[in-house]
Amino acid sequence: MRILPTISSLLLALAACAELPCSTAWATPVTLHLTRPPSSVSFGVTSPSPALTMNGSFKDFSGELLLDPRGLEESKISLALNLASAQLPPEQMLQAIFLQTTLARFQDQSGTFTSTSIEPLSKGQFIVTGNTTWANKTKETSVPVEVLKLSPSRAEIKFLLDGTVRPQDVQPNVAKIAPGISGSRGWAKATLVFSPRAGR
DSSP states (O other): OOHHHHHHHHHHHHHHHHHSSSSOOOOOOOEEBBTTTTTEEEEEEEEESSSOOOEEESSSSSEEEEOOOTGGGGGEEEEEGGGEEOOOOOOOHHHHHHHHHHHHHOOOOOOEEEEEEEEETTTTEEEEEEEEETTTTEEEEEEEEEEEEEEESSSSEEEEEEEEGGGHHHHHOHHHHTTTTTTTTEEEEEEEEEEESOOO
């Protein structure tokens, strides 16, 4: 019996699967749904204005991943987020009131993202470009993502965005209700877990 070569082949296969992403091949695209928990979306703002300095998370979000057998580059990601579902810890009660009051001025408090292209950067790293729509306005957005797992039974993707609010990006009506927003530093991060069935 050729047991040792068989064991060696098995060990090599397991070692190959340690290189992300690794999955069993499948023939046709599959639709995976964002599952929460364990998915999460959080955010934070550091600002000279105390009312704008906050750390919180979003409760209401959803999404789908149309996973192509040829890889993430040929796949499609869509996400939806209810901005009014932002939650802050109890000690940030004043910031929570300010945030909800600010969002109440907008009729459409939901935002969506639909990918249009996914380009590889390095092993497990991609740039996802797509259309972000909020308040009836759509603009192109690019997000760097890290793929932790990719298979038709489970996909795990993380991203982290951070930056500084530029004066030219602040609309006059926003500047009135949120003085000090220009120059504030903000971040958003997410752990997105997709599976065949949506969960809450």
